[in-house]
Amino acid sequence: MKKPSLKYKENVSLRRGHSVLGTWVDALFWDDAIGHILSWGAVRESRYVCICNVHSVVTATHDAELRSALGGADLSMSDGAPIAWALRRLGFPAQERIAGPDLMWRYLRQAERIGQKIFLYGSTHDTLSSLRTAIAHAFPLLDVRGMLSPPFRSASPAEDEAEVAAINASGANVVFVGLGCPKQEKWMAAHRGKIDAVMIGVGAAFDFHSGMKSRAPLWWQRHGLEWLYRLGSEPRRLLRRYLVTNTLFVVGFARQLIAAKVFDQK
Numbered sequence: 001m002k003k004p005s006l007k008y009k010e011n012v013s014l015r016r017g018h019s020v021l022g023t024w025v026d027a028l029f030w031d032d033a034i035g036h037i038l039s040w041g042a043v044r045e046s047r048y049v050c051i052c053n054v055h056s057v058v059t060a061t062h063d064a065e066l067r068s069a070l071g072g073a074d075l076s077m078s079d080g081a082p083i084a085w086a087l088r089r090l091g092f093p094a095q096e097r098i099a100g101p102d103l104m105w106r107y108l109r110q111a112e113r114i115g116q117k118i119f120l121y122g123s124t125h126d127t128l129s130s131l132r133t134a135i136a137h138a139f140p141l142l143d144v145r146g147m148l149s150p151p152f153r154s155a156s157p158a159e160d161e162a163e164v165a166a167i168n169a170s171g172a173n174v175v176f177v178g179l180g181c182p183k184q185e186k187w188m189a190a191h192r193g194k195i196d197a198v199m200i201g202v203g204a205a206f207d208f209h210s211g212m213k214s215r216a217p218l219w220w221q222r223h224g225l226e227w228l229y230r231l232g233s234e235p236r237r238l239l240r241r242y243l244v245t246n247t248l249f250v251v252g253f254a255r256q257l258i259a260a261k262v263f264d265q266k
Contacts, residue, residue, distance in 0.1 A: 018090040021252045023057040023070050025078055027092040030106065036075060037107055040198045041116050041173035048073055048188035048199040051100040053080030054227075056181045058245040061252070066182040069189035077103065079203070081224030082246075086253055090260075099221070100202040101209060104176060107200075108135065111174065112142040119170050119197065120147035121163075122178035123206045130210035145170035150179075164194050174198045178206035 017026040040047050050056070050073040060067040070076060077098040078084040087095040111118060120128055128147040135144060148163060155163065167175060175197045177184045184201035191199065207213040215221075216229035227246075231238050 016092070017076070018087060018092070020052070020083060020086045020090070021057045021061055021249070021256065022067065023052060023060050023076070024073075025052050025057075025076050025083055025087060027078075027087050027095050028075075028098075029094075029096060030098065033075065033077060033098055033103065034106055034110055037174065037198055037200065038110055038114070038116065040074070041111075044173055044196045045198065046191075046193050046195055048192055048201070049075045049077065050185055050188070050201055051077045051079035051098070051103065051203060052083050053181075053203075054082050054249045055080075055241060055245050056185070057083065058248045058252070059182055061248075063182055065186055069182070069185040072189055072192075073185075081226065082249060085224070089257065097224075099226075101205040101215065103200070104202045104205045104209065105138075107174065108139050108142055112139040115143070116173040117143040117145045117171055119145050119167050119172035119175045120178070120206070121150070121167065121175055122180075122184065123149060123210075125149045127178075127206055127210045127212050130212060131206050134209050134211065145172045164191065168196045172197050174200060176205070177201045178203070180204075 015024075015026055016028065017024060019025075037049065050070055052070065056066070056070065056079075060070055077100075078087055078095060079098065079100050081097050084095050084097040108118070110116075120131060122128075123131075128149055132144055132147060135142060146166065148166065150163065151159070175195060177188055177199055179187055179201070181201075181203060184203070188199040188201055204213065208215040214233060216226040220226050220229045227242060231242055
């Protein structure tokens, strides 16, 4: 049975979704998500799409700039399994997880079919080169117009202007941004109106699709355990993040549910 389509509204107050720990997350299905991106990309609208996971929504509770960037996104996806679960608890029982790596690959499949062009921005030159090779193998007819690995330091105004000019001159319909959270969200928010394309922040997708890092097998993904697989793969980098952010998310969301229940009873 085909799932009903959810119409996107320009005004956030009319979009289907809910606030999770103060961050808006859209409730929508795969076809709708890809459809919006294809539609905006066709006319090279300057828009940006965020993927929301536990790390980003918890960080946004104490990072005002990130909170503003997430709140200003044209679409905010339920990247993490806990975020999709939260939306299901908040009144959207059919909500799916829309993970960044999967979003990227599903869009590329459609982009190859209809002739949309892409640009890769972020990560390292080696990762981008491997990613471009992987994309060429999976989607041989897809037009990758360019790739750019920015310096890890903040770009100077002149450097930023040159990057924007290069991206716009490429004619890309969509720019995939792989800078990591919160840098990629802030970068996209700062460049809406400057970049003539749809910007999509896809987190670790560059590392996974390039083969630089191993993604969890499908069984782990389908059971909401991708975070545990990643923890096992990178314990030193992720242990503290997961212990702290996961705990803060559970406590914060429990408070949100309790507050909503108390409000409903009044």
